[in-house]
Amino acid sequence: MSLEVSDNSMKWRFDFSRIPSACGLSGFINRDGNRVGGEVIIESMRVMNERGNGLGGGFAGYGIYPEYAEDYALHIMFESQEGKLACEALLKENVNVEKMEEIPTEPNERIVNPPILWRYFCKPRAEKLNETGKSEDDFIVDLVMQINTDVPGSFVFSSGKNMGVFKAVGFAEDVGDFYRLGEYKGYAWIGHTRFPTNTPGWWGGAHPFNILDWSVVHNGEISSYGTNKRYLEMFGYRCTLLTDTEVMAYLFDLLIRKHRLPIEIACSVMAAPFWKDIDRTNGDERKLYESLRSVYAGALVNGPFAVIVGFSRGLMGLNDRIKLRPLVAAEKNEYIYISSEEAAIREICPKPERIWAPRAGKPVIALLRDGA
Amino acid sequence: MPDRFLPSEFIVNVDHQRCRRCKRCILNCGFGVFDFQNMTTADSSKCVACHRCVVFCPEEAITITRNPLAYREHASWDVELRKAIWKQAQNSGMILTGMGNDKPWLNIFDHLLIDACQVTNPSIDPLREPMELRTYLGRKPDRLEVKLDSEGKIVLENPLENNIMINVPIIFSGMSYGSISLNAQRAIAIAAERLGTLMNTGEGGLHEELYPYADHIIVQCASGRFGVHSKYLNAGVAVEIKIGQGAKPGIGGHLPGEKIGREVSGTRMIPQGTDALSPAPHHDIYSIEDLRQLIYALKEATGYKPVSVKIATVHNVAAIASGIARAGADMIYLDGFRGGTGASPAVVRDHVGIPIEIAIAVVDEQLRNEGIRNMVSIIAAGGIRSSADVVKAIALGADAVAIGTAALIAMGCRLCQKCYTGNCSWGIATQRPELTSRLDPDWGAERLVNLVNSWSLEVKEVLGALGINAIESLRGNRDRLRSLGLDPATNEVLGVKPVGK
Numbered sequence: 001m002s003l004e005v006s007d008n009s010m011k012w013r014f015d016f017s018r019i020p021s022a023c024g025l026s027g028f029i030n031r032d033g034n035r036v037g038g039e040v041i042i043e044s045m046r047v048m049n050e051r052g053n054g055l056g057g058g059f060a061g062y063g064i065y066p067e068y069a070e071d072y073a074l075h076i077m078f079e080s081q082e083g084k085l086a087c088e089a090l091l092k093e094n095v096n097v098e099k100m101e102e103i104p105t106e107p108n109e110r111i112v113n114p115p116i117l118w119r120y121f122c123k124p125r126a127e128k129l130n131e132t133g134k135s136e137d138d139f140i141v142d143l144v145m146q147i148n149t150d151v152p153g154s155f156v157f158s159s160g161k162n163m164g165v166f167k168a169v170g171f172a173e174d175v176g177d178f179y180r181l182g183e184y185k186g187y188a189w190i191g192h193t194r195f196p197t198n199t200p201g202w203w204g205g206a207h208p209f210n211i212l213d214w215s216v217v218h219n220g221e222i223s224s225y226g227t228n229k230r231y232l233e234m235f236g237y238r239c240t241l242l243t244d245t246e247v248m249a250y251l252f253d254l255l256i257r258k259h260r261l262p263i264e265i266a267c268s269v270m271a272a273p274f275w276k277d278i279d280r281t282n283g284d285e286r287k288l289y290e291s292l293r294s295v296y297a298g299a300l301v302n303g304p305f306a307v308i309v310g311f312s313r314g315l316m317g318l319n320d321r322i323k324l325r326p327l328v329a330a331e332k333n334e335y336i337y338i339s340s341e342e343a344a345i346r347e348i349c350p351k352p353e354r355i356w357a358p359r360a361g362k363p364v365i366a367l368l369r370d371g372a
Numbered sequence: 373m374p375d376r377f378l379p380s381e382f383i384v385n386v387d388h389q390r391c392r393r394c395k396r397c398i399l400n401c402g403f404g405v406f407d408f409q410n411m412t413t414a415d416s417s418k419c420v421a422c423h424r425c426v427v428f429c430p431e432e433a434i435t436i437t438r439n440p441l442a443y444r445e446h447a448s449w450d451v452e453l454r455k456a457i458w459k460q461a462q463n464s465g466m467i468l469t470g471m472g473n474d475k476p477w478l479n480i481f482d483h484l485l486i487d488a489c490q491v492t493n494p495s496i497d498p499l500r501e502p503m504e505l506r507t508y509l510g511r512k513p514d515r516l517e518v519k520l521d522s523e524g525k526i527v528l529e530n531p532l533e534n535n536i537m538i539n540v541p542i543i544f545s546g547m548s549y550g551s552i553s554l555n556a557q558r559a560i561a562i563a564a565e566r567l568g569t570l571m572n573t574g575e576g577g578l579h580e581e582l583y584p585y586a587d588h589i590i591v592q593c594a595s596g597r598f599g600v601h602s603k604y605l606n607a608g609v610a611v612e613i614k615i616g617q618g619a620k621p622g623i624g625g626h627l628p629g630e631k632i633g634r635e636v637s638g639t640r641m642i643p644q645g646t647d648a649l650s651p652a653p654h655h656d657i658y659s660i661e662d663l664r665q666l667i668y669a670l671k672e673a674t675g676y677k678p679v680s681v682k683i684a685t686v687h688n689v690a691a692i693a694s695g696i697a698r699a700g701a702d703m704i705y706l707d708g709f710r711g712g713t714g715a716s717p718a719v720v721r722d723h724v725g726i727p728i729e730i731a732i733a734v735v736d737e738q739l740r741n742e743g744i745r746n747m748v749s750i751i752a753a754g755g756i757r758s759s760a761d762v763v764k765a766i767a768l769g770a771d772a773v774a775i776g777t778a779a780l781i782a783m784g785c786r787l788c789q790k791c792y793t794g795n796c797s798w799g800i801a802t803q804r805p806e807l808t809s810r811l812d813p814d815w816g817a818e819r820l821v822n823l824v825n826s827w828s829l830e831v832k833e834v835l836g837a838l839g840i841n842a843i844e845s846l847r848g849n850r851d852r853l854r855s856l857g858l859d860p861a862t863n864e865v866l867g868v869k870p871v872g873k
């Protein structure tokens with residue numbers, strides 16, 4: 001199973017094996033909802049250049065499309081014009097497109113061979129929703145899955161509302177410049193640089209991984225990948241990218257969106273407490289964790305990871321259950337920062353009020369304040 | 373013609389220079405090999421190579437060798453085939469045997485290799501970090517309903533119920549009182565309690581003396597209904613409906629009358645000395661909806677304890693397992709074609725059924741495809757020989773494994789395969805009081821505890837190498853297995869890639 005990427009390959013993206021990679025991540029949120037330019041997250045990522053090898057970088061910004069806040073903003077990469085036409089035909093059938101345009105970029109010599117990059121602000125067609133009986137979110141998820149598995153040469157890499165993912169093959173800071181992130185303002189940003197151990201050379205493989213408004217940047221290699229992937233498949237997810245991050249994103253989607261578990265509970269499924277600690281609790285609490293671990297055994301993510309998850313209400317950072325990858329958090333005024341390295345935080349916030357290393361398996365959850 | 377048309381399989385030699393005529397071998401041999409006429413003599417024709425005499429001879433005076441008799445080679449007419457024909461030509465009847473399939477079928481476990489971490493993800497040191505083997509057996513809901521109440525407190529609306537916690541994903545398989553001795557069952561019960569795991573009564577009822585261990589016992593209800601009454605059903609933590617057994621798919625349990633003395637007869641509720649022949653099918657289960665009725669009858673009778681259904685792994689095992697899950701079972705016990713037995717026709721033991729590795733893979737996959745994997749726990753048995761097999765079985769998709777033969781070997785069994793004779797020199801597969809009394813239950817229990825603890829350590833070591841610290845992250849994780857020397861079709865059925873991929 002080798003990777004095949006060629007301009008006219010119909011197998012544009014799916015025929016490759018899982019690739020281990022290490023990474024650097026950073027993210028911050030203004031809890032009052034005040035919007036900040038994308039250059040800030042680029043500066044934070046630039047400090048962690050060492051953590052990547054130029055084979056993947058990306059960002060997600062929240063609150064960047066206020067003028068289309070009610071539309072799903074689909075960012076799609078196309079391998080060819082034919083792919084684009086096929087995909088647009090499918091879109092036309094299923095959604096009303098409010099606006100479509102090329103994603104603005106500033107070509108630079110370090111970002112090579114960009115695919116065709118377009119964005120579509122759209123809503124599901126009412127008659128399609130009636131016909132299928134799905135919720136708007138489920139409808140969009142299924143549409144994204146359909147495009148990504150069935151439409152050759154098309155890949156949706158961002159599908160939330162009032163947010164967007166920007167990613168490419170390259171160092172994070174170059175990717176940020178390429179997408180002109182300084183021209184966007186968002187209340188939360190996350191960034192990622194990647195150090196894969198071989199070269200997929202495919203833009204879709206960069207982070208963040210996104211579905212709806214969930215974006216995940218991730219540093220780690222999931223030792224339980226096979227278990228998690230097969231567990232997700234039972235709930236209809238198709239893990240086509242063979243990346244750990246995809247699995248993380250789907251697990252959050254399943255636990256939080258579909259099963260409506262509180263975020264803290266979803267975290268204690270994915271980075272479950274040890275039995276020895278559960279055994280020290282009593283009554284309802286013990287029953288809760290005993291039930292969570294048995295029922296959601298397939299969703300326990302084992303192996304090293306540090307992850308930052310962005311969603312419309314906030315940011316969340318989480319480490320694996322024995323903290324095998326670095327993660328630091330800091331707070332200053334209405335800002336919360338989460339990063340692989342303290343230096344990446346101090347670069348954009350030199351004097352935080354509080355800086356700490358979150359404990360293994362204990363999430364850092366930073367939500368927008370009520371009314372923000 | 374001479375009576376002994378068949379030459380002896382083994383030659384027993386007593387070194388008379390060393391022998392001090394203590395007669396221990398005479399007492400110890402269950403098969404009556406030894407006699408004393410001025411000196412110790414041995415009738416090699418009776419020897420089954422169970423090594424009891426060898427182990428107990430204080431002078432190491434006894435050696436047992438394979439009879440070196442040459443047979444004219446024939447690639448097609450294997451010597452064993454010729455011997456079978458000689459036997460059957462002499463005494464019309466089926467050839468009986470004991471223990472599991474001894475034919476050299478491909479052993480798939482031995483063609484699976486386990487992954488380990490290097491550089492990109494760290495392995496975990498089981499000496500310094502917790503390694504969790506705890507497992508819950510039973511039906512689980514697909515999702516939990518967790519709400520925040522008005523004070524922001526987390527409330528779980530559908531807590532896990534009717535699951536059995538075991539400390540290690542290894543339980544003891546069903547071996548009935550009758551097929552094995554009460555002392556052997558005692559040893560297993562004590563070990564199960566000490567290990568925090570389970571034993572299974574097999575189909576012979578539960579002797580009064582074992583009721584104190586009931587929290588660690590699964591009681592079985594087989595087609596013969598031996599020893600089944602309401603106190604019995606309610607005694608254990610779960611009830612198992614035995615449909616079939618790996619060593620003899622499609623046929624019922626057979627216990628020869630010689631093994632049915634007063635105690636066995638009392639426990640089984642049948643007359644002394646009669647053969648206990650379980651019907652091949654349950655006569656109230658001729659289809660899947662009948663199974664459903666029995667499952668629910670047993671649940672009603674026991675206040676909804678978990679019900680396990682044990683089947684032999686046959687060709688269509690995946691569809692059968694799916695039916696069992698949907699019929700309301702909480703556990704499916706898959707017994708592979710290498711599973712052991714006290715007595716089985718050799719033709720069935722050696723030629724019927726499919727390997728447990730394949731069965732785990734296809735059942736797990738089928739249940740997942742149908743989205744009902746959470747409905748049941750899968751227990752894999754019949755061919756689990758080592759901690760490596762445990763790891764591989766769980767990685768293929770089992771929740772836990774059951775061991776029978778391995779447990780008996782730990783208590784002295786030499787795999788002589790003569791269990792059906794009732795003469796087991798090791799006091800295991802016999803009811804002869806002078807033989808059973810030699811198996812000390814505490815000694816046996818200690819050896820079983822040692823064995824399972826050793827395997828647990830080894831499983832933890834492998835988990836650590838895999839960078840995993842909880843057994844559930846191994847379950848169904850076929851990504852961490854590769855096959856070596858299996859054909860592509862088998863790889864596909866197993867859901868395992870070949871090495872190098």
Ligand code: SF4
Nearest residue numbers: 391392394395397429
């Ligand atoms: S046990 Fe050994 S020493 Fe004793 S009688 Fe037998 S052969 Fe001789």
Ligand code: SF4
Nearest residue numbers: 785786788789791796
């Ligand atoms: S249990 Fe006894 S009779 Fe059966 S194989 Fe083992 S040693 Fe032989």
